[in-house]
Ligand SMILES: Nc1ncnc2c1ncn2[C@@H]1O[C@H](COP(=O)(O)OP(=O)(O)OP(=O)(O)O)[C@@H](O)[C@H]1O
């Protein structure tokens with residue numbers, strides 16, 4: 001009898017967990033709807049009208065955004081700027097990754113010199129990461145004006161923050177066990193890095209770097225609009241002139257670039273994994 | 274003079290978890306000691322206090338006539354060179370070859386630069402192959418470690434620790450992830466190393482029967498305290514129940 005009662009109590013306890021979960025879901029759902037309605041109200045945004053105008057925009061694009069005879073001669077110019085943007089993204093990501101690697105070593109549980117330094121590294125990484133690259137670009141415009149350096153450092157900082165954080169976690173997860181073993185043999189920290197951490201986690205780190213190159217190519221296009229460099233600058237130029245044929249070529253070029261970069265990085269991943 | 278001596282060692286993790294309380298024992302050269310005790314009793318903590326992967330909160334650990342618990346970073350590394358360690362999960366660099374992992378045992382003996390570059394002398398390489406031969410791993414020498422079975426990985430772990438030419442080998446549950454037959458191979462190798470190479474071994478074991486069969490001495494640990502320290506043939510059934518804080522019929526060994 002006693003056992004029975006505790007059993008019922010347990011069952012009730014379990015049921016209440018389900019009830020609670022259901023209530024949480026409902027609550028979250030309702031709050032989303034409320035939030036949406038509220039923000040539409042405040043910004044005068046008409047959701048239905050917005051969606052209804054999509055077909056119109058589509059039709060307009062098809063009519064106007066077609067490369068025409070006058071836009072073809074722009075291909076070499078577009079190509080040059082496309083290459084500039086692509087190379088910049090790759091260069092930025094690689095530079096930033098190298099810095100992030102050494103910096104992240106100070107933040108890993110397995111290698112860090114002391115907990116205070118480890119904490120400081122994480123805070124600094126969070127600072128760089130939590131400011132979006134677009135905001136970095138705007139800030140840097142004050143320092144460098146419309147210059148390729150603003151774009152470079154904007155991407156550099158954002159990438160640095162994100163990669164530092166990711167590298168710390170990757171290294172702590174993948175290399176911790178062999179790092180422990182190598183330390184136990186009496187190896188020095190530098191030996192542990194080059195004989196343990198690099199061989200065990202490099203493939204995963206490179207995979208992250210490739211991912212960042214992919215994202216940075218996209219971001220570089222946007223940032224270029226702000227900083228007046230690369231393919232983004234060209235887009236802005238044609239757009240403001242209303243040269244729709246050339247704009248469509250630029251868009252096409254960007255799409256092709258992104259696809260090519262993704263294909264290359266998929267291949268590299270296959271080889272190193 | 275004993276090779277290893279614990280004097281009143283306490284370990285408290287994060288100011289809260291008391292892992293070791295007033296541990297005192299000493300180990301002579303050539304002994305084959307097995308530490309047994311329930312999960313969380315502090316076995317791994319004891320081993321890690323010896324090579325300073327964990328710092329004791331209180332007390333002194335003396336290894337090879339020097340106080341290791343208060344040693345400088347450089348002296349810790351000197352001591353670690355003389356102490357091999359074998360892990361439950363092998364802790365190899367999986368993406369490197371077997372031979373490279375074995376040669377890692379020499380890192381402590383080399384200059385930082387040549388260790389970083391992985392430059393080893395001919396005699397070191399020769400020695401590595403001799404050890405692999407003894408452990409039956411020569412065919413695997415150039416394979417990547419992630420292609421090996423658990424038993425083979427553990428033999429690579431053993432090879433790496435012998436490569437150090439250590440005075441002491443610490444084994445933290447060396448056979449806990451292995452099937453009974455690979456486990457026997459590993460235990461036989463460790464026993465051989467102890468007898469033929471005169472290397473002292475301290476093993477954490479979960480299998481009481483294995484400990485009784487191989488060890489020359491058993492240390493029983495219960496919640497951070499030593500409750501038994503003596504030869505295996507003096508370890509009575511009741512004492513085992515006391516170590517594991519259980520009663521007749523509750524241990525897996527009671528099944529036989
Ligand atoms: N890094 C750590 N941080 C905090 N507490 C720890 C840490 N390592 C161990 N402990 C605690 O110290 C106590 C002893 O742990 P230890 O790992 O030495 O036990 P063990 O006998 O090796 O157990 P097992 O047989 O499960 O490996 C446990 O209560 C454990 O929770």
Ligand SMILES: [Mg+2]
Nearest residue numbers: 316317318445
């Ligand atoms: Mg343990």
